[in-house]
Amino acid sequence: MLQMKTHYPDAHRVEPVNRHTLAVVVDNEPGVLARIAGLFSGRGYNIESLTVTETEHEAHISRITIVTTGTDSIIQQIKSQLERLVPVHRVVDLTMTGEAVERELCLVKVVGKGDHRVEAMRLASAFGARTLDATLTSFVYELTGTTDEVERFIKLMTAVGLVEVSRTGVAAMARGAEGIL
Amino acid sequence: MSETMTGAEMVIRALQDQGVEHVFGYPGGAVLPIYDALFHQENVRHVLVRHEQGAVHAAEGYARSSGKPGVVLVTSGPGATNAITGLADAMMDSIPLVCITGQVPTHLIGSDAFQECDTVGITRHCTKHNYLVKSIEDLPRILHEAFYVAQNGRPGPVVVDLPKDIQFKAGTYVRPTNNQHKTYRPTVKGDMDHIRAAIELMANAKRPVFYTGGGVINSGPHASALLRELVQLTGFPITSTLMGLGAYPASDKQWLGMLGMHGTYEANLAMHECDVMINIGARFDDRITGRLDAFSPYSKRIHVDIDPSSINKTVKVDIPIVGDCAHVLDDLVRLWRQGARQADKVELKEWWNKIEGWRARNCLAYKNSKETIKPQYAIQRLYELTKDRAPYVTTEVGQHQMWAAQYFKFEDPNHWMTSGGHGTMGYGLPAAVGAQLAHPDALVIDIAGEASIQMMLQEMSTALQYNLPIKVFILNNEYMGMVRQWQELLHGGRYSQSYSESLPDFVKLAEAYGGVGIRCDNPAELDAKIMEMITVNRPVIFDCIVDKTENCFPMIPSGKAHNEMLLNDYLGETGADIGSVIDEKGKMLV
Missing domain, CATH: 3.40.50.970 (Thiamin diphosphate (ThDP)-binding fold, Pyr/PP domains)
Known part of the structure; x- marks a missing residue:
């Protein structure tokens, strides 16, 4: 009996954890976000970011973009679990469908005088951030970019007087001519 | 086809149109209009329980023994919270239920009103789906949808939370239609390529075993009939989970008994040593698998399940088939017959010899007594x-x-x-x-x-x-x-x-x-x-x-594999300390 070979690999092997961006198309009915957020917390999955707004007003359909991390089997479970929720129309793993376009928007408030203020302006211009508000001692910048760009921008601004950050989380879409709806 | 009536009357009419004969419930302030509507008719019979949890379990017993959905009617606040344990039970065991809960009137929701609780919030995690009805226009659709969702796909409990003002409001009742739900359309027919691959794997099996579960029961008596046909055609041994008992007759010689933590020696060892496992409507529960990394280590696995999230959840399978058990069994039986398939008779005979050896251990034997009832x-x-x-x-x-x-x-x-x-x-x-x-x-x-x-x-x-x-x-x-x-x-x-x-x-x-x-x-x-x-x-x-000290054997201790079972005679007659059998890691498990 012990000489028989199992065809399964070592069960103890560590699977790599990857970051996936999921587009979830749902009926915009009361409680739908709680259902999805509750599924993640109840089953112990991660949410790195979550973006949601109604995208088709007549049909009351919302698109939820979730950035999550997990092993391949966890990601597959997340997708299956999402798909079995009654108000969920579709779940598309944008990470699997190829390089999706991912953007997030951040608002950054910087307060400072003298060199710090000048440096903040230089950095904002280097990143292509828009100035939304200015006083003699402060700026509010808007930057749209990938999560990495936004992270870098915020990190640099921290050194020159960053006092407040507001971020939207990721909005994403697959490249190419095909739509997911 | 449409009539004007109050929300409470719609509830009763919808139950009638859905063919409901019995409702298990308990009245209270927030469902009085529905109880009044019940009073005026005789088609739907109300069964007054003594506790709302009892109402849900009674509805479960009704559903599971009849194949029809169970219906529960309880009031807001404590009525709803008392029902929670029953709903969670129905969720875990995939029992189709519709539970109508009363709610405080819409204008009081969120005000901590008397007997108010966030029923949809509390039941979200222990129901398949739930609804808070906020307008009378939505009520007929939601009621019919609740029955559809409870029964289709993997069955489960559905809560309809109905505020008292909506029960009084007049609106237009719409009868149920055959239209499918706009988004919830579970796959019932299995993928034919995967079914063919399953047939191929089964036909080439040397040590096959059927492992079936509650999904076969939920799929209806036809699924059980097809399962019997397939098992007898193939000549393979069959075991089942706790929830699947009765799908295959226990008196048949191909039946190995239940498997899992308190399953039989022959069923668990067959699972451990099989080379092809055919899982039909079971979900690799931890009571079944024991130690996961030692679970059935030599097998290729086929898994038929209507719920895609059950597939590869804890145990990796080789051939997943998403679909309803009866539909997939029908295809399996047809293809097996068409190809006049037969597993290698010599190998199968040898496998059965091995199983008969395990069966001969007579693992359910116990020492009877003339003094005390065992x-x-x-x-x-x-x-x-x-x-x-x-x-x-x-x-x-x-x-x-x-x-x-x-x-x-x-x-x-x-x-x-x-x-x-x-x-x-x-x-x-x-x-x-x-x-x-x-x-x-x-x-x-x-x-x-x-x-x-x-x-x-x-x-x-x-x-x-x-x-x-x-x-x-x-x-x-x-x-x-x-x-x-x-x-x-x-x-x-x-x-x-x-x-x-x-x-x-x-x-x-x-x-x-x-x-x-x-x-x-x-x-x-x-x-x-x-x-x-x-x-x-x-x-x-x-x-x-009965005897106060008798233990339940065989038993796979926590954290152990199927081939590490404890048998009744393990203790001898003295009841020796077997605390050392379970290691520290196993003690953490339930």
């Missing part, structure tokens, strides 16, 4: 004396439940109702009430323990009110037996709080309710007293005094 003996006698009547059996949770699963042999589906996934003590008595209502002339037995029975004992009153001659057969060992067994195995025999102190006199208790009480503590009198219980056409509580 619990196993009690179940065996109960089975032998009632089997001709094809009884419906429910259970509570614990040792008695496992002994019932091991020693009561089920020939047909829908005759066995037990709380599998959620493990709810108190399930059996109300479930028996539900099963008896669905089958008024049948023999319905709740196999119980003296601890479990006290959790929903008040439902005896329901049984009396509706003249339901259910038989509550208590294996009374004066302990929460399964807790005691685990304390013996894991905690050095320190029986912390597991002794059933101050037990009531169950005979007097039965009589106090207006039923019949019978006590037996003598093995020689057992048969006669069981016959007395069966013969009387009234609710009976049978207090069967």
Whole structure:
């Protein structure tokens, strides 16, 4: 009996954890976000970011973009679990469908005088951030970019007087001519 | 086709249009309009329970024994929260239920009104889906949708939370249509390529085994018939989970008995050594698999399940087939016949020889006694004396439940109702009430323990009110037996709080309710007293005094594999300390 070979690999092997961006198309009915957020917390999955707004007003359909991390089997479970929720129309793993376009928007408030203020302006211009508000001692910048760009921008601004950050989380879409709806 | 009526009247009309005959419920302030509407008609019969949890379990027993959805009607606040345990139970065991809860009027929602609670918030995690009805226009659609969602795909409980003002409001009732739900359309037909691959794998198997579960029962009697056909065509051995008992007749020679933590030696070893596993409607529950990394290490696996999230959840499979058991079994039987397929006869014979060797261990053997009633003996006698009547059996949770699963042999589906996934003590008595209502002339037995029975004992009153001659057969060992067994195995025999102190006199208790009480503590009198219980056409509580120290074997200890089972004779007669059998990691598991 012990000489028989199992065809399964070592069960103890560590699977790599990857970051996936999921587009979830749902009926915009009361409680739908709680259902999805509750599924993640109840089953112990991660949410790195979550973006949601109604995208088709007549049909009351919302698109939820979730950035999550997990092993391949966890990601597959997340997708299956999402798909079995009654108000969920579709779940598309944008990470699997190829390089999706991912953007997030951040608002950054910087307060400072003298060199710090000048440096903040230089950095904002280097990143292509828009100035939304200015006083003699402060700026509010808007930057749209990938999560990495936004992270870098915020990190640099921290050194020159960053006092407040507001971020939207990721909005994403697959490249190419095909739509997911 | 449309008529104007109040929301409360719509509820009753929708139940009628959905073919509902029985509603299990308990009135209260927030559902008074619905109870008033009930009062004016006779098609839907209301069954008044004594506790809302009992209503849900009764609806589960009704659903599981009849194949129809169970319906529950409770009030807001405590009515809804009392129903939670039942809903969670139905969720875990995939039982189709529609539970209508009253709610405070819409303008009071969120104000901490009297008997207000966030019912949809609280039940979100223990229902398949739930609705808060906010306008009368939505009500007919939601009611019909609730029945659709509860029954289609993997069945489950659905809550409709209905504020009191909507119950009074007038609106247009719309009858149910055959239209599918706009988004929820589960796959029922399996992928043919995968089914063909499964046939190929089965035909080339050397050591195959069928492992079936509650999905076959949920799929309807036709699925069980097809399963029998496929098992007999292939000549493969078959085992089943707790929830799947009865899908395949226990008297057949290909039947190995239940598998898992308290499964038979032959079933668990067949699972351990098989080279092809055909899982039909089971979900690789931890009670089945034991230690995951040692679970069935040599097998290729086929998994038929209507719920895609069950596939590859804990156990990797080679051929997933998403679909309804009856549909997939139909394709499997057809393709197997068409190709006149046959697994290698010599290999199969050898496999069966091996299995017969395991079977010869007679793992369910126990040392009987002339002085005390052994619990196993009690179940065996109960089975032998009632089997001709094809009884419906429910259970509570614990040792008695496992002994019932091991020693009561089920020939047909829908005759066995037990709380599998959620493990709810108190399930059996109300479930028996539900099963008896669905089958008024049948023999319905709740196999119980003296601890479990006290959790929903008040439902005896329901049984009396509706003249339901259910038989509550208590294996009374004066302990929460399964807790005691685990304390013996894991905690050095320190029986912390597991002794059933101050037990009531169950005979007097039965009589106090207006039923019949019978006590037996003598093995020689057992048969006669069981016959007395069966013969009387009234609710009976049978207090069967059994051996206090008997443990439930075989047992796969936590954290162990199928081939590391403990057998009854492991202890010898002295009850040696076996605390060392389970390692530290295993002790953490449940």
